[in-house]
Amino acid sequence: MVRSPRSHSSDFKKGPWTPEEDEKLVDYIKRNGHENWKALPKLAGLNRCGKSCRLRWTNYLRPDIKRGKFSEEEERVIVNLHSVLGNKWSRIANHLPGRTDNEIKNFWNTHIRKKLLQMGIDPNTHKPRTDLDHFLNLSQFLGAAQFGNTADPLDNFLQLQADATQLANIQLLRNLLQIMNTNTLANLESNSLLGSQNPNLFEGLGDGATISNTKESFYPVSQDLFNPLATPQAPPNDFQAISNLWASYEGGFGPEGLNINNNSLSSSYGTQTDQNPLPALVSASTSPGTSIVNQKESKGDPSNYSTGTPATYTVFEGWEKLIDDDYYSSYWKDILE
DNA sequence: AACATTGCCAACCGCGGCGAT
């Protein structure tokens, strides 16, 4: 449909609203309502287009708007709803009385999105990020290592070692993320959170909503998500909640959790999976332990996840240890030496 | 103190849905 531009051709005032304009708009709507936004500004004595008036009213002047910081509960609801609905801000706003879609959208883009990214969760898919490549400009990385940029050979050596360590850790992260991605989905499906056993899972929406990408969601979904008054099943702090969710998924890695021993960590990074483009930096022979087997082969067979080594810990503990400088620096030092 | 950078959010823009004609 071809439509002539409206806002461009007009000489309506744009930009921030003045208190006087606000007052005129509020007064008019209080007295007459807002049945016709196009006609409203003229009747209200405003030199604004109807669209501008509508936005000002719905996003700022409406009496039922709740101002101020988002509560942790609201934040949690937003995260969960977004994992199901995506960027449907108006739909999300419907479940947060007093909040506008614009406000929620801004809050998402300025706060939640960043937090999720910092946690290694893709804010679009709500799954652990696997695009770690963007953290790492490999050509830059390897180029610097190959040619060196300092005069001191020892500096070059140390730099190379540091680079190799970082690459190794990224490699490990990638493997962990791949495992978590597949097993998280498998767990969701096996628990009928997404399966056909509960086809009315999203009844709470009540508006015939199309639920898209539910199988891409990283969080468990329940009807409570759509009832802001429901007793939260997760702690009020969303990060704590997400942490707990991660922990809750440990069961998905097998009845006893996914066990990874220290040696398997090095082995997994030394023996390449077919999806991993990074070169093996250290020979697998340096890691006598059993690797984290390819999940495609071992899915559904928990025995494949473990080598039975006494010193075992879950993938999440492994993650924590990876992040812990003291731990991984000494660990990788051993390997690289 | 001055300037630069970053964060935040209100407002705008353009598109699609949908009812009216």
Add this chain to the structure above:
DNA sequence: TATCGCCGCGGTTGGCAATGT
């Protein structure tokens, strides 16, 4: 059925404030 025009939505931008250098 085709077209028009209003409305709502999601993405983007501009400007102010806060923070850093």
